[in-house]
Amino acid sequence: MPDSEFTGRSIGLWHPEQTRAEYRPCHPKWMFEMTTLIKNGRIITATDDYFADVFIDGETVSMIGKNLPGEVVKRADRVIDAKNKLVIPGAIDPHVHMELPFGGTVSSDDFKSGTIGAAFGGTTSIIDFAIQFKGKTFQQTIDDWHAKASGKCAIDYSYHLAVTEYEPKHEKEFAKVIDQGITTFKIFLAYPGVFMIDDQTMFRVMQSAGAAGGMTLVHAENGIAITEMINNLVKAKKLEPKYHAQSRPPVMQADGVARACKVAEVAKAPVFIVHVSCEAAMIELQRSRDAGNPAYGETCTQYLFLDESYYDKPKFEGAKYVFTPPLVGKENIEPLWKGLKLGYLQEVSTDHCPFNFKGQKELGKDNFTKIPNGGPGVEDRLSMVYQGGVIERGFTLNKWVDLCSTASAKLFGMFPKKGTIAVGSDADIVIYDHKKKRTISAKTHHMNCDYSLFEGWKITGEPQTVLSRGKVIIENGKYVGSPSDGKFLKRGAVVTP
Ligand code: URP
Ligand code: ZN
Ligand code: ZN
Numbered sequence: 001m002p003d004s005e006f007t008g009r010s011i012g013l014w015h016p017e018q019t020r021a022e023y024r025p026c027h028p029k030w031m032f033e034m035t036t037l038i039k040n041g042r043i044i045t046a047t048d049d050y051f052a053d054v055f056i057d058g059e060t061v062s063m064i065g066k067n068l069p070g071e072v073v074k075r076a077d078r079v080i081d082a083k084n085k086l087v088i089p090g091a092i093d094p095h096v097h098m099e100l101p102f103g104g105t106v107s108s109d110d111f112k113s114g115t116i117g118a119a120f121g122g123t124t125s126i127i128d129f130a131i132q133f134k135g136k137t138f139q140q141t142i143d144d145w146h147a148k149a150s151g152k153c154a155i156d157y158s159y160h161l162a163v164t165e166y167e168p169k170h171e172k173e174f175a176k177v178i179d180q181g182i183t184t185f186k187i188f189l190a191y192p193g194v195f196m197i198d199d200q201t202m203f204r205v206m207q208s209a210g211a212a213g214g215m216t217l218v219h220a221e222n223g224i225a226i227t228e229m230i231n232n233l234v235k236a237k238k239l240e241p242k243y244h245a246q247s248r249p250p251v252m253q254a255d256g257v258a259r260a261c262k263v264a265e266v267a268k269a270p271v272f273i274v275h276v277s278c279e280a281a282m283i284e285l286q287r288s289r290d291a292g293n294p295a296y297g298e299t300c301t302q303y304l305f306l307d308e309s310y311y312d313k314p315k316f317e318g319a320k321y322v323f324t325p326p327l328v329g330k331e332n333i334e335p336l337w338k339g340l341k342l343g344y345l346q347e348v349s350t351d352h353c354p355f356n357f358k359g360q361k362e363l364g365k366d367n368f369t370k371i372p373n374g375g376p377g378v379e380d381r382l383s384m385v386y387q388g389g390v391i392e393r394g395f396t397l398n399k400w401v402d403l404c405s406t407a408s409a410k411l412f413g414m415f416p417k418k419g420t421i422a423v424g425s426d427a428d429i430v431i432y433d434h435k436k437k438r439t440i441s442a443k444t445h446h447m448n449c450d451y452s453l454f455e456g457w458k459i460t461g462e463p464q465t466v467l468s469r470g471k472v473i474i475e476n477g478k479y480v481g482s483p484s485d486g487k488f489l490k491r492g493a494v495v496t497p
Contacts, residue, residue, distance in 0.1 A: 041082030044397045046406035056427040059469035090124025090428030092408040095349035103372030115154040117447035121379035122463035124428035130159040153486025162186040181490025183214040190223035210269025213493030220256030241318035242311035245326035250278035261288035273297035277325040279335040319361040322371040347407040350377035354449035376449040387459040413491035427470040436462040
């Protein structure tokens with residue numbers, strides 16, 4: 001077959017006697033220019049639900065339709081049959097922490113293992129948090145994160161910049177961060193002495209981010225009052241994992257949310273509350289939005305399924321659920337699902353920040369304050385939201401896609417490159433087997449963590465094939481990509497609903 005019959009492109013290394021199937025090139029240009037046809041699938045986006053074929057030219061979707069012309073179909077180097085499967089945009093997890101130094105140790109997934117785990121779970125973009133450690137400039141912080149992530153990611157990635165110091169003299173540097181495609185900023189109202197900032201800094205960050213078309217994400221708790229409660233528990237020798245939850249009651253989160261929303265209101269800037277875990281905090285967020293403010297938020301998979309009773313597990317196993325904010329009373333679970341359904345909360349992330357039980361969580365064996373805060377989850381989110389949302393609560397497939405992909409693409413400046421299946425969009429696509437029954441377990445997951453938050457849970461639904469910018473990276477239960485496929489995503493202005 002002569003070159004011209006392919007696509008008219010120069011294909012360089014290909015020899016005319018080779019069939020396409022035989023040809024396994026390693027030349028990156030070739031990889032980008034592969035053509036793929038996904039046929040017979042049911043395409044679900046945040047707004048659409050229809051049967052059609054998708055043609056991918058290189059990294060992007062170039063055609064969608066029923067009965068695509070024969071000459072187009074012939075051009076396909078690879079054909080994927082998606083019969084009886086859902087074809088959805090790759091999921092986006094906008095809240096993860098890979099290789100994060102925290103709590104005297106480092107989160108156990110690096111960018112390689114964490115993004116491979118994500119890919120198995122149908123997630124094709126992540127946003128990590130580049131956290132400004134004491135004495136570092138914004139640029140040094142970003143460079144440090146690039147050094148950890150670059151060349152190691154299986155999927156596309158970006159960072160929110162977590163600011164811990166912001167004086168007026170840093171304004172120019174702030175603008176340069178935006179120029180690099182980092183348009184969202186994070187502040188902590190918790191972890192005093194480590195990451196916590198004061199209200200003056202909060203105001204400055206919100207004002208600068210908002211003025212530049214960006215947005216400020218807030219870990220909202222009353223960190224000072226919580227510290228006093230922790231001290232009192234320690235003094236009273238209440239040191240088991242369950243006291244982590246007692247030291248951070250929902251009302252302290254609600255207090256942080258209310259304060260963040262009020263400061264954002266006077267800064268005339270959008271605000272996004274991360275990891276909302278309880279109804280009281282969600283109500284504060286909703287109150288601000290009802291008053292006309294651009295105030296948004298997320299919850300995380302764990303808060304949609306687990307409650308504070310998990311801290312009572314024997315043999316220190318409660319430590320597996322020590323993350324911040326902690327799990328709360330069961331009565332919060334349905335309101336959070338309702339909040340997602342009605343749009344009080346915009347998306348579901350994971351706050352993936354895994355620490356192994358052996359050797360890491362065990363650091364706090366005798367004192368809950370020494371348990372590193374965080375848990376694994378990046379691999380489970382898409383399927384757990386399908387299970388809990390679509391199967392168990394009748395959410396539409398569109399809503400599922402919105403919560404796991406589209407809403408984040410819009411809110412964090414990536415739409416329509418990411419978050420949908422449309423002509424011109426990146427071909428980040430998941431062929432989802434929505435009938436597959438399986439059991440979640442740390443024995444079979446791909447995250448580098450020796451336990452699962454959902455060990456033994458039986459669910460229905462699994463990503464079968466995952467494409468990242470047109471390249472198949474998960475197929476037949478195997479990772480078939482290379483860990484340098486992922487590119488840094490330059491993001492634009494946020495699009496708020
Ligand atoms: O426990 C958690 N969530 N660890 C990660 C840091 C944070 O607060 O998001
Ligand atoms: Zn947080
Ligand atoms: Zn986090």
